[in-house]
Amino acid sequence: MPDDTESRPGSATSLVRSVIGLYLRRLDGWIASADLIALLEDLGVPAALGRTAIARVKQKKLLVSERNSGAAGYRLGEDAAAMLRAGDRRIFAPRRMAAGDPWCLLSFSIPEHDRALRHQLRRRLRWIGCGTVSPALWICPAFLSGEVEEILDELSLREHSKVFIATDARGAAPLRDSVSTWWDLPRIAALHEGFIAEASGLLSTSPTDGADAFGRYVRGIDSWRPIPYLDPGLGVELLPTHWAGDRSEQLFARLGARLAEPALAHVLARVAPH
Incomplete structure (x- = not known):
């Protein structure tokens, strides 16, 4: 998932992320500070605002400062390349269910003393496209099950959750009507x-x-x-x-x-x- 789900599209910080995701790997993972600022200026982002946005991205560990041949610059963070590859799959190759494709269902029961963790789980499930059947039962196409399980592992919530793959979803209402309430x-x-x-x-x-x-x-x-x-x-x-x-x-x-x-x-x- 993106390193910061709250970045508003069109903002300086979001534009920095887009430039990094599109081009930094094409540049062998490193770019001079002056060049990154110049590219942001080509996007209409003033230099001072660009530097502030870059600092925010560094806080998320997408970029780290590194000098190269005496020039100040930035390299991709340790985990950034894997995150960007996952983002590429979502952004450039979006998938769509076919009729009869299976569903992934996630049921969880998180203790009240971990309610902040429960809130974080729900926020991240919503961000990857999951729908809400009930507060503790979430649903998505089965091809997203890997991302659901990654979230559970990252939040250490395996013991509080169960993942099911279902080939059918039935209820009193037609499935199309149910979907309109889940999403x-x-x-x-x-x-x-x-x-x-x-x-x-x-x-x-x-x-x-x-x-x-x-x-x-x-x-x-x-x-x-x-x-x-x-x-x-x-x-x-x-x-x-x-x-x-x-x-x-x-x-x-x-x-x-x-x-x-x-x-x-x-x-x-x-x-x-x-």
């Missing part, structure tokens, strides 16, 4: 609609140069980045008709096809070799 589908649809508005503007004209392509692409990625986490990828038969996610995903693909290569070329030209 806040209007909120997820609004996220997609917001991205549609953002991406439509970014793609409405051709970029004037490499810096413009870079700025449009990074801002588009930054706007899209939370959506594949909060949208669990439910099957189309379970979603409202004319689901906004379909057009949203198509626009995301168009954004990458048009802007990813010129944006990368701008970064490689901007960043000094080391």
